Structure formats: C-alpha cells, structure tokens
Amino acid sequence: MRILEAFRVAYGDEPTGVWHAPGRVNLIGEHTDYNDGLVLPFAVPWGVTAAVSPRADGVVRLASLQAPGEEQTVEDLDRAHGWARYPAGVVWALREAGHRVGGADIMIDGDVPRGAGLSSSAALEVAVAVALDDLYGLALPRIELAKIAQRAENAFVGMPCGIMDQAASALGEEGRALFLDCRTLGSRTVPLDLAANGLRLLIINTGVYHELADGQYARRRQDCENAAKRLGVPALRDVTDLAGALARLSGDERRRTQHVVTENHRVEALIGLLRAGAVREIGALLNASHLSLRDQFEVSCPELDTAVEAAVRGGARGARMTGGGFGGSAIALVPEERLAAVRDEVLRSYQARGWAAPTFLEAVPAPGARRLR
Secondary structure, eight states, X not given: OHHHHHHHHHHSSOOSEEEEEEEEEEEEOOSOGGGTOEEEEEEEEEEEEEEEEEESSXXXXXXXXXXXXXXXXXXXXXXXXXXXXXHHHHHHHHHHTTOOOOXXXXXXXXXXXXXXXXXXHHHHHHHHHHXXXXXXXXXXXXXXXXXXXXXXXXXXXXXXXXXXXXXXXXXXXXXXXXXXXXXXXXXXXXXXXXXXXXXXXXXXXXXXXXXXXXXXXXXXXXXXXXXXXXXXXXXXXXXXXXXXXXXTXXXXXXXXXXXXXXXXXXXHHHHHHHHTTOGGGXXXXXXXXXXHHHHTSOOOOHHHHHHHHHHHHHTOSEEEEESSSSSSEEEEEEEGGGHHHHHHHHHHHHHHTTOOOOEEEEEOOOOOSEEOO
C-alpha cells in the first residue's frame, strides 16, 4: 500500500492502522435528505483511505497524496484550510460532541474522482471518523459516525448537506443499496444485483465541476425550508396534498416542493419494483427524476442533460443526474449488450458540442467503511 510509505516519509513511523471509506452513487432520492425524506444510495468501489496514528499532545498533522506540498500541522483546528478542513472538522465534531479525542497524524489517499458527484468529501470524513473511533475506543454506532461526519461538513466546512452521503459511506454493504429514512435515520439494505438481470449501472463523469459551497446548494435548501414554513409543515416530506400545497405556493418554492414530494414517491416506487424483481423497469423512474431535477429543482446543467439524453438514445433503459448537481456525474441503467452503444452516443454528443470527452465507470454496490489493517 503506497499510503504506508507516504506515512513513513511524512511522520517517520508506522501508522497504528489504515481505514477505508467508500464514495457513493445515489440511485434515486436527490435533494430529499435535508427535507427529512427518503433516499436510495449505495457505496461504490472507489473511496478514501486514511493511515492514522494517535498523538498525546492534541496536535493534528494532515497530509494527502492528492495534495502534495499542502501538509498542515494544526493546534487550533480553525486554522486548517482547504481540503484539510474536512478531516479537521471531524476531529472538531467529535470533541464538540464530548468525546475524548486527542491529536492524530493523518495521511490520506483516495481514488474517488473529485467533483464527479460521488461524494469524495463524505468518504474523507467517514474514513477519518472510523479511524478515530477505533483509535480512541469510542465504539460509536455507524449512524452516529455518519452524523459526526455530517456535522463536520455542515458546521465546520460550511456546506449544508444532508446525511445521505455520510450514511451511505458508513453503512453500505456489498451487493446492496441503502434505503434510508433521513428523518428517523432508520435504514435497511436492499439487494441490488443488476448483473443478474443483464444490466449495468454506468457512471458518466461529465468533467464539469461547480463548487456546491458557492451558495447554489444553500439557496435550494433555503427555498425548501421557506416552502415548508409557508405550508405549516416541519419539512417538505410532510406534504400529503401536493395539489393543495402547490396552489398555495409560487415561483421557486413551488418548483422545489413539487420535486421533493414527487421524488420521495419515486424512491418508494423504485423500492417496490426491486421487491417485485422488476429491476429492468426502474429506468422510467430515473428518467422522471432527472426531468424533475432539471426543471423543478434546477440543479442540472447542459453537460448533464446531454449525457442523460444521449444515454437514453443509445439504449439505456433510464438515466439521470446524480449527486448535488451543477456538474458531476449522470448514471445510466444500461443492458449489457448496449454498453458500447451508449458510450459511443454520449461521446458523439459531446464531440458535436466541442466539449471534452466525459469518462465512464461501472458501479456496483461495494462494502462500507472498514479497517484495512
């Protein structure tokens, strides 16, 4: 493992242990998590690895193979900057929660494509959280570690994300998707064997990256909170009469509400199809989700729309953007025999617009966070 040699070079010793946390792809249930809604992500084979040793002096030293020359030694966690705010935020969140967590030497390595919408930030947070949980004997339940990681991103980094990404990274299981109720935090895993049904889930990384912390994400969340307040419900998840609710709203609040309410129903419908063994029929729900994200939640972009439309033309049974939006990746549910055709159609469509070629990955549900050594 190259991370071991990097740790030795940086800190002059062997790490106490090495931990890994995966990124995630969201099958369906987008922008519902911070509305107390329903989501269906799964952990992916790519993630973040953390080699860590505890320190008795409370100092946190941070280095990453993806950020050479940006090593940081922080006594005051608030002085961490850039990428280091994510792991520093986890230390901060654990201490804020009353856990006795001292210092640490941390070396990071990762293979989640940054900006692809596969949640490299949550993987980084969860990898550090499970490492510190082990090293300091906290024995926290995995969902609690996900909450710690989310608090780090919300309150320390300043990104008002929901808990879906961190929960998928912490709780994922091989061969299964995670059905999560973001209000109760109750969850169960659902078998997702696409290969047995002659299908593949193709991730199309557009290569377009917009920093979500730039305010667009926060504005969408504020729209949702304003709409819920106007409707007199705790969250948009509680809207039961959609037609009545839409009649009382206008503009952005109306559009955001329509997306969130219908997206929750799409999650439930997709779960029903999986239970019925009708895996090949879930594509229509992916298509509907994308149209809603494009038109009602307004978080898509031309590159994502082109990828989705081209994938469907090429023979995908359904496709949609995945992740927070404003760039990143789309997913396409593709029959095995149409994989080449889908890739070719997407590449042709990008070339015709003069855009750089996207990259492709095939995603299968992978194990969640765990100690490697």
